[in-house]
Amino acid sequence: MARPSGSDAGVTRPRVLAAAERLFAAHGYAAVSMRMIAAEVGIGAGALYHYTPDKQTLLAGLMRAHLEEVLIAWQAADPGGAPMARLDSFVRFHIGFHIERPDAVFVAYMELRALEPDNFTVIEALRRRYEAVPEGILRDGVALGQMQVGDVRVAGMALIAMLTGVNTWFREDGRLDRDRVGEIYAAMARGMVGAG
Numbered sequence: 167m168a169r170p171s172g173s174d175a176g177v178t179r180p181r182v183l184a185a186a187e188r189l190f191a192a193h194g195y196a197a198v199s200m201r202m203i204a205a206e207v208g209i210g211a212g213a214l215y216h217y218t219p220d221k222q223t224l225l226a227g228l229m230r231a232h233l234e235e236v237l238i239a240w241q242a243a244d245p246g247g248a249p250m251a252r253l254d255s256f257v258r259f260h261i262g263f264h265i266e267r268p269d270a271v272f273v274a275y276m277e278l279r280a281l282e283p284d285n286f287t288v289i290e291a292l293r294r295r296y297e298a299v300p301e302g303i304l305r306d307g308v309a310l311g312q313m314q315v316g317d318v319r320v321a322g323m324a325l326i327a328m329l330t331g332v333n334t335w336f337r338e339d340g341r342l343d344r345d346r347v348g349e350i351y352a353a354m355a356r357g358m359v360g361a362g
Contacts, residue, residue: 191269195280226285233292249307258348314360
């Protein structure tokens with residue numbers, strides 16, 4: 167299938183992905199049509215199929231890209247070493263990374279129910295890899311007697327939920343800057359694991 171005349175896949179495909187992400191975050195996956203995505207990009211609805219076979223492929227691709235990106239970024243940011251230092255780094259990393267990507271975060275966390283079973287399996291495996299990061303930090307902290315956590319899995323999930331919640335209220339022009347938010351949340355995370 168040839169691309170539409172005058173189009174550039176290297177330019178149009180990223181625009182398709184950005185438009186889909188923006189629309190899914192604003193209206194929800196179920197409410198967004200391929201026609202809406204095409205209109206947002208400024209191409210005909212039929213031309214959209216030169217860049218993606220269907221809406222489900224767009225959704226799964228956006229989620230996969232976000233989760234793979236966060237995993238790679240954490241691998242580069244992870245300081246290793248003592249669990250308390252890693253917990254502090256993870257808190258600041260998660261907030262900083264996700265503040266930059268509010269639409270991607272919303273789609274990745276809120277549209278799981280829209281995934282078809284095969285896509286859900288892939289995305290859930292990637293999510294589980296990321297969720298294993300704070301769990302591993304907490305497990306190490308408990309093993310060394312530096313943290314007190316009743317259930318490592320639950321605490322890890324609660325930590326991620328708490329950190330991801332920053333996206334619902336943080337504003338660049340708000341009362342607190344990113345660094346201060348990171349400090350406050352790092353202190354809350356330490357308190358959560360009994361290391362206040």
